[in-house]
Amino acid sequence: MKVDKKVDFSSRKFLFKTLETLETPFSRFLQPILLGVNFYACIHFVIGVCLTEGSHNPIYEALEVFIFSWFVVEYLCRLYAHEKRLRYIFSFYGIIDLLSIVPHFLDTNSMTFLRALRTLRILRFLRYLENEEFFFGTITKTGLQVIKILYTLVTLIFISSAAIYECERLSSGGAISSYFDSVYFTVITLTTVGYGDITPLTDAGKMVTIFMILGGVIFIPWQAGKLIKIILVLADEKREVNCNHCGLTRHDLDAVHC
Numbered sequence: 001m002k003v004d005k006k007v008d009f010s011s012r013k014f015l016f017k018t019l020e021t022l023e024t025p026f027s028r029f030l031q032p033i034l035l036g037v038n039f040y041a042c043i044h045f046v047i048g049v050c051l052t053e054g055s056h057n058p059i060y061e062a063l064e065v066f067i068f069s070w071f072v073v074e075y076l077c078r079l080y081a082h083e084k085r086l087r088y089i090f091s092f093y094g095i096i097d098l099l100s101i102v103p104h105f106l107d108t109n110s111m112t113f114l115r116a117l118r119t120l121r122i123l124r125f126l127r128y129l130e131n132e133e134f135f136f137g138t139i140t141k142t143g144l145q146v147i148k149i150l151y152t153l154v155t156l157i158f159i160s161s162a163a164i165y166e167c168e169r170l171s172s173g174g175a176i177s178s179y180f181d182s183v184y185f186t187v188i189t190l191t192t193v194g195y196g197d198i199t200p201l202t203d204a205g206k207m208v209t210i211f212m213i214l215g216g217v218i219f220i221p222w223q224a225g226k227l228i229k230i231i232l233v234l235a236d237e238k239r240e241v242n243c244n245h246c247g248l249t250r251h252d253l254d255a256v257h258c
Contacts, residue, residue, distance in 0.1 A: 016081035019074075022133055031128075034074065038124050041067045041100075042158065045118045049165065049179045068104045071121075075101060096123045116162040122155050145227040152219050153190075160212040161186045167205040174201050190216045 018027040019034075044063060051057060075097045082088040089098075103117040129148055132138045139147075165182035168174045175198040176182050185198045189212060200206050 012081055012083070015077060019078055019081055035125075035128060037067065037070055038121060041071075041121050042119070045121070045162070046179065049162065064104075068101065071097070071100045093124075093127060096120060096126075100124065116159075116166045119159045119162045122158050125151060141230050142227065145223065145230055149220065149223045149227060152223050156190060156212065156215050156219065157183065157186050160190075160208060160215075163208045164200065164205055164212075167202050167208055168200055171201045171205070175199070176205075186212065189213060 014024075017023050018030055022028050022031060044060075044067060048060060048064070051060065078094075078097065079085055079088060088094045099117060100121045128134070129144065129151060132141060132144050161179065161182040164185060165176060165179050168176040168182070176185060181198060185200075188195055188198075189209060200209050
């Protein structure tokens with residue numbers, strides 16, 4: 001029994017480092033693959049929306065099964081790798097990983113609007129934006145923050161466009177009849193241009209528009225504020241280090257004491 005526990009611990013530790021870090025050569029090989037599969041999963045959703053309603057493309061359906069199976073295996077592996085499994089299940093990433101799987105069971109003829117939940121797969125990219133360490137090395141804090149701003153904008157457009165499309169596509173007399181129309185409406189709304197040529201007719205579409213605008217007002221300035229803060233700190237040749245004695249947070253780059 002002791003040998004089994006030791007093997008179980010070592011395998012779980014290796015799996016955790018492979019899935020959650022870039023500490024091993026195998027993790028640096030696997031992580032880009034995980035990133036690529038998730039990137040295609042987002043593209044796959046757009047392809048599915050653009051396909052003619054009621055059509056069944058065998059290649060598309062086979063790829064959907066592959067993506068679903070991949071996410072299931074990845075979720076189970078992450079669940080096994082974490083020592084505190086309940087903490088992972090109810091963590092942000094655990095919930096996102098689970099929501100990447102659940103829509104596959106809910107995508108029925110009577111609940112096709114729930115396929116918009118598949119857009120939440122884009123949130124899985126947040127794992128790769130936690131620090132400056134990437135597969136090819138490290139980037140600056142400024143570069144990472146710029147990527148976060150672009151990611152936030154793309155995420156808002158991607159999720160909002162899908163939600164608007166699913167809410168408005170069946171409304172009688174609606175102007176949103178294609179996925180491109182929903183993307184156009186989302187971009188025009190987030191940029192506050194507001195031509196008015198496309199407006200949501202359903203209550204659900206109006207609610208999505210409200211949350212879309214609130215998201216753009218909150219998240220983009222928040223990320224931009226972080227970028228400005230980083231630029232000001234670097235321009236002033238200061239670094240942020242909390243001093244336990246005086247409480248100051250900004251010090252000279254060569255400072256060794258308070």
